[in-house]
Amino acid sequence: MSQTIALETLGCKVNQYESSYFLEVLREAGHRLASFRDSADVYIVHSCAVTSKAAYQTRQLLRRARRRNPEALVMAVGCDAQVESDRIADEQLATHIIGTNEKPNVLHWLSVTGSFSGPCKAVGNARGATALKPMPITRMHSGRARAFLKVQDGCDAFCSYCIVPYSRGKSRSLPAEPVHSQLYRYLDSGYREIVLTGIHLGQWGRDLSPQQ
Numbered sequence: 001m002s003q004t005i006a007l008e009t010l011g012c013k014v015n016q017y018e019s020s021y022f023l024e025v026l027r028e029a030g031h032r033l034a035s036f037r038d039s040a041d042v043y044i045v046h047s048c049a050v051t052s053k054a055a056y057q058t059r060q061l062l063r064r065a066r067r068r069n070p071e072a073l074v075m076a077v078g079c080d081a082q083v084e085s086d087r088i089a090d091e092q093l094a095t096h097i098i099g100t101n102e103k104p105n106v107l108h109w110l111s112v113t114g115s116f117s118g119p120c121k122a123v124g125n126a127r128g129a130t131a132l133k134p135m136p137i138t139r140m141h142s143g144r145a146r147a148f149l150k151v152q153d154g155c156d157a158f159c160s161y162c163i164v165p166y167s168r169g170k171s172r173s174l175p176a177e178p179v180h181s182q183l184y185r186y187l188d189s190g191y192r193e194i195v196l197t198g199i200h201l202g203q204w205g206r207d208l209s210p211q212q
Helices: 013-028 052-068 079-083 085-090 103-110 176-188
Strands: 004-009 032-034 042-047 073-078 096-098 120-122 147-150 194-197
Touching: 004 013, 013 032, 013 042, 013 103, 013 147, 013 194, 042 052, 042 079, 042 103, 052 073, 052 079, 073 079, 073 103, 079 085, 085 096, 096 103, 147 176, 176 194
Parallel strands: 004 032, 004 042, 042 073, 073 096, 096 120, 147 194
Antiparallel strands: none
């Protein structure tokens, strides 16, 4: 069944790339895309947890979506959903709480029942992921003239002030072949400025065998 879906993205360039993937998958499945300011059947907040302000903005957007359409599905996905899933559930802010490793399967979670009082909670161990899977897209959906290309995710540094190793998991690298494929996909779409991005780009290739 076709639905009207609105998505808002907080945080880093990696989130922006992933949101473009979500929107492309949803559109190809026949769903209509809307602005987060408009009425929709489904609201998706692609969350960030790197600062307390970002976490606050996540909760603010979830509340705003519920006020806009109390009958809509409201999905919290990504980093803040990963590390604050219990709080989001206790405060009844979302019908679906989807963690870091689970969020690429956004189409599946749309078909799973959830409510504000009994949310669908799919939040596994972020550090359990051992490989980075490609998320192919044709273009960024933010309207930017430049394109971001996600080649790395996660971090193993464990800085004392940083939540990222727990919200994003282990450092994982996209091998050269899918990187090249995405690069040429962008070139075919007319992009002439492409920015490689990741959570810790300096760790790219260390987990590949052989190392690259």
